[in-house]
Amino acid sequence: MTxxxxxxxxxxxxxxxxxxxxxxxxxxxxxxxxxxxxDIDADAAERAASQATGAIWFQADVTDRGRLAEVFREVRDRRGPVSVLINNAMTCADADFLDLTVEEWKRDVSVCLTAAFHTAQLALPDMLAAGHGSIVNISSVNALQYLGNVSYSAAKAGLISLTRSLAVRFGADGIRANAIVPGTIVTPAWDHRIAQDPHVLEDSRRWYPSTRLGRPEDVADAAVFLTGSQSGWINGESLIVDGGLMAGNVAMAAQIVPDERSR
Ligand SMILES: NC(=O)c1ccc[n+]([C@@H]2O[C@H](COP(=O)([O-])OP(=O)(O)OC[C@H]3O[C@@H](n4cnc5c(N)ncnc54)[C@H](O)[C@@H]3O)[C@@H](O)[C@H]2O)c1
Known part of the structure; x- marks a missing residue:
């Protein structure tokens, strides 16, 4: 696809x-x-920039509005105004609901949701002046269905609402806002879970109708599409990228439809 x-x-x-x-x-x-x-991790940001031709990097905590304002000012000076904003940073508390602390709750909401409010407010004046812009918020299937991680899930659900608000409020200004809703994507985010249970990813593969887990490239493809000219009339959408996970329940279907048991 071009x-x-x-x-x-x-x-x-x-x-x-x-x-x-x-x-x-x-x-x-x-x-x-x-x-x-x-990224909050300077070493990681520098490494990632070295693998993305011409990229520049900033160490910043996305919950720090003042630091983000500095970053947007410096980006404007060095690279011109931001025309595509992708809110992708995340933290994800693992604790069960009964043990989850208010600090963990606040951190997930700050990083996954409030940060997107900050960055959108900082990016929008230049987008409005330019008459175009695209915002992509990386949500999660956790926004749609309980899969653990209560505070992360609530924040990711809020991010879908924020996406719709931005799409409707700024659609007439040539600005689009869409969300991507990924299922399990094999990334370092899973490393600590793999350390506890080396089979966690392989075991979760069976829930996926497409029989494989996601790759970062699956989400990157969706982001390229949602910010390109071929999606020009897609605004306020939440694009599920999950190998069919949210479409139905593989295990339940196999249990109640005899012909599917042999899958
Ligand atoms: N991996 C999955 O299975 C999966 C599934 C659904 C959705 N997602 C979403 O995809 C996005 C990327 O996830 P990933 O798997 O690549 O995660 P990752 O852990 O590999 O990367 C997350 C990055 O966010 C950075 N970060 C954390 N807190 C920050 C802060 N306060 N300020 C700035 N940067 C901060 C981390 O340093 C890290 O580099 C996230 O929004 C995540 O919720 C991932």
């Missing part, structure tokens, strides 16, 4: 030091965009 891109595209991706964000940075850089990597 997608026409704007020549002056400046793509800022939060949490791009690792996993999906790092692969998105590489993908947009390969398309000729000026890529800006923002």
């Amino acid at each position: 997608t026409e891109r704007r020549q002056d595209e400046c793509v800022l991706i939060t949490g791009a030091g690792s996993g999906i964000g790092a692969v998105m940075a590489q993908r947009f850089a390969a398309l000729g965009a000026r890529v800006v990597i923002v």
Whole structure:
């Protein structure tokens, strides 16, 4: 699929030091965009920038509004105004609901949801002045169905609501906002879970109708599409990228439909 891109595209991706964000940075850089990597982990951001042609990087905590404002000012000076904003940084508390602390709750909501409010407010004035812009919020299937991680899930559900608000409020200004809703994607985010249970990913594969887990490239492809000319009339959408996980329940179908048991 070919997608026409704007020549002056400046793509800022939060949490791009690792996993999906790092692969998105590489993908947009390969398309000729000026890529800006923002991550709380300076070493990771620098490493990711070295793998994305021409990318620049900033160490920033996305919950720090003042620091983000500095980053957007410096990006404007060095690369021009941000035309594509991808909110991708995340934290995800593992604790059971009864043990979850208010600090963990607040951190997930700050990083996964409030940060997107900050970055959108900082990016929008330049997008409005330019008469175009695209915002992509990386949500999760956890926003749609209980799969554990209560605070993360609530924040990711809020991110879908924020996406719709931005789409409707700024649609007439040439600005689109869409969400991507990934299922399990094999990234370093899973490393601590693999350390507890080496089979966690292989075991979860059986829930996926497409029989494989996701790759960062699956999400990067969706982000390229949602920010390109071929999705020009897609606004306020939540694009599920999950190998069919949210479409139905493989195990239940196999249990109640005899012919499916042999799958
Ligand atoms: N991996 C999955 O299975 C999966 C599934 C659904 C959705 N997602 C979503 O995809 C996105 C990327 O996930 P990933 O798997 O690549 O994660 P990852 O852990 O590999 O990368 C997340 C990045 O966010 C950065 N970060 C954390 N807190 C930050 C902060 N306060 N300020 C700035 N940066 C911060 C981390 O340093 C890290 O580089 C996230 O939004 C995640 O919720 C992932």
